[in-house]
Amino acid sequence: MRSTLPMRTAKTGYIIMSVLLCLFGILLIFMPGMSAKVLGVVCGILILIFGIFKLVGYFSRDLYRLAFQYDLAFGILMVLLGAVMLIHPEAILSFFCAALGVAILADGLLKIQTSLDAKRFGLRRWWLILASAIVAVIFGLLLVFRPSESLSVITILIGLSLLSEGILNLSTALTAVKIIKNQQPDVLEGDFEEK
Numbered sequence: 001m002r003s004t005l006p007m008r009t010a011k012t013g014y015i016i017m018s019v020l021l022c023l024f025g026i027l028l029i030f031m032p033g034m035s036a037k038v039l040g041v042v043c044g045i046l047i048l049i050f051g052i053f054k055l056v057g058y059f060s061r062d063l064y065r066l067a068f069q070y071d072l073a074f075g076i077l078m079v080l081l082g083a084v085m086l087i088h089p090e091a092i093l094s095f096f097c098a099a100l101g102v103a104i105l106a107d108g109l110l111k112i113q114t115s116l117d118a119k120r121f122g123l124r125r126w127w128l129i130l131a132s133a134i135v136a137v138i139f140g141l142l143l144v145f146r147p148s149e150s151l152s153v154i155t156i157l158i159g160l161s162l163l164s165e166g167i168l169n170l171s172t173a174l175t176a177v178k179i180i181k182n183q184q185p186d187v188l189e190g191d192f193e194e195k
Contacts, residue, residue: 006060013053014173021166028159032152040089048082070110101143108136125175132168
């Protein structure tokens with residue numbers, strides 16, 4: 001019998017950090033005049049902590065192996081990105097937009113694959129992951145190509161991107177992470193369909 005504590009910690013952390021990303025994204029959308037330094041520090045802290053939860057999720061060995069399957073590399077990337085943002089918070093426009101855009105783009109693309117795997121597993125709400133992943137990919141691309149150099153426009157775009165990333169990870173955690181008391185197998189045998 002294996003402890004479910006790492007899975008519960010990862011799922012709870014995913015949910016909390018996803019909600020925080022959504023709230024911070026909404027704040028940025030409605031208050032685009034935030035200073036670049038404050039924006040860099042807050043984003044750096046959120047991304048660093050979320051990267052840690054992604055690493056915890058990867059090593060938690062959840063039942064389906066869907067939600068956290070790509071989180072080793074992505075968690076390391078987020079921890080590094082968050083640390084760089086904390087060290088150089090004023091570099092928000094030059095470095096951060098492109099780096100955050102690539103990270104959100106990569107996460108969205110990987111979650112598209114996760115959604116297709118969830119469909120094969122028989123999870124009924126696989127389409128929720130797919131839809132939110134497509135939206136995240138779009139905002140990731142917009143961040144990479146920055147349609148404007150205006151700080152307020154970029155701040156709103158970052159807010160929309162963080163909101164889409166938060167929704168993507170929230171839908172993934174709620175849909176694809178199943179914690180079962182006394183979970184046994186590391187490998188599922190036979191077909192499994194969600195009831």
